[in-house]
Amino acid sequence: MAEGTKFYSKDQQAFPANPAGKPYFDGLIFHRVIKDFMIQGGCPLGNGTGNPGYWLPDQFHPDLKHDGPGVLSMANSGEHTNGSQFFITHAATPWLDFTDIRAGNHSVFGKVVGGLDIVDAIAGVAVSGPSKPTTDVVIESVRIIRAGEKAEAFEATEESIDQMLRDIAKRQMQEIQEALKIEPTDSGLIYEELKPGTGEFVKDSDTVTFHFVAELVSEANEFGRVFADSVNPRPAPLKITVKELAIMLPGVAEGVKLMKKGGHAMLYIPPALAYGKLGFFAVRVPAHSVVLMEVLLSDVTPGG
The missing domain is CATH 2.40.100.10 (Cyclophilin-like)
Structure with missing residues (x-):
């Protein structure tokens, strides 16, 4: 301007x-x-x-x-x-x-x-x-x-700013990968298991119930920018089908399918598997944001 x-x-x-x-x-x-x-x-x-x-x-x-x-x-x-x-x-x-x-x-x-x-x-x-x-x-x-x-x-220009944000997100994911020494999945998700669950892995047809804390990664690669959770002001776990979750946040759905009931994991989600180039104004997520989500999978209901 x-x-x-x-x-x-x-x-x-x-x-x-x-x-x-x-x-x-x-x-x-x-x-x-x-x-x-x-x-x-x-x-x-x-x-x-x-x-x-x-x-x-x-x-x-x-x-x-x-x-x-x-x-x-x-x-x-x-x-x-x-x-x-x-x-x-x-x-x-x-x-x-x-x-x-x-x-x-x-x-x-x-x-x-x-x-x-x-x-x-x-x-x-x-x-x-x-x-x-x-x-x-x-x-x-x-x-x-x-x-x-x-x-x-x-x-x-809008194009140059968009590319700058893409480059920042790419760098953040690379630095997370190097720090954790964990290879990403084919889609780019980085999955860190904190506690293994029991039973079978979650399937596309299942309904899952889980607590979560979702944070943004700052440009200084610091965590702690919480924008959504199921804990405050009072615990209220999210219950949703995996198919619905895949439409909303494909990175979370992919991460949940790597878990078993009772499992606890950290998901490091690239923008393409989270809120993409548009971000999500309702929960104050800017465009091309890398999202960190901590997931505690409390229940799995098999689908038909």
Whole structure:
């Protein structure tokens, strides 16, 4: 958007309303200013309600925090609702940091390395009401300075972003495989048995009952980003036919068929066997996410 290479809508009436080639942010204002907190801009309507006509997913890294003045971060209205609005902190704001995938919060993507005095000056302007500057603070221009061959070659298209996410997922699965020293199945699933079960292996025709905890793998390859489970707020195991499970989450169905009743396993599921390129907004799973699911298979009912 900043470079004018992506279509967008500023008036919210039609999409695309503005042709590629016109920089998005030039001429917009800082519509929200709160001293000792942050300054916010990037709204095409100048009132905090506008967006470019589409949303971008949350992107978190455990090392990126709102730990002082000058941190550049995405404003949003909830999980995966990043549009064009951003803010620059005027002080440390740790309550905006990412803590849990279900809590959401704000994606840090940059830092002011020169001109903090300008941030101070904007934060100190007179405001009406709680935070609206009495005189417009205008963003004259936003320009991206590319350093290095990779940066010069990078194009922020849907295709390039999609490929970047695919590459991240591929790397994560490779690192998991190397750490566990377990070969994946032909489909790419990595199955780690924690406790063997008894009886026969689960079949396609069976109905299974199991507890689970589902987590995302962060870009730093850390676990613990729980997005769904059958334990909290109270235990409620999932009962489902294997055929239905294969339609919903083929990687889980494949993993369950490697188990016996009473078995306990970890499933490391590549995106193609989980939520794919679309992700799953309802449980806050971004596109091309590697999913780790812990499964405790409590019962197996043979099918007809």
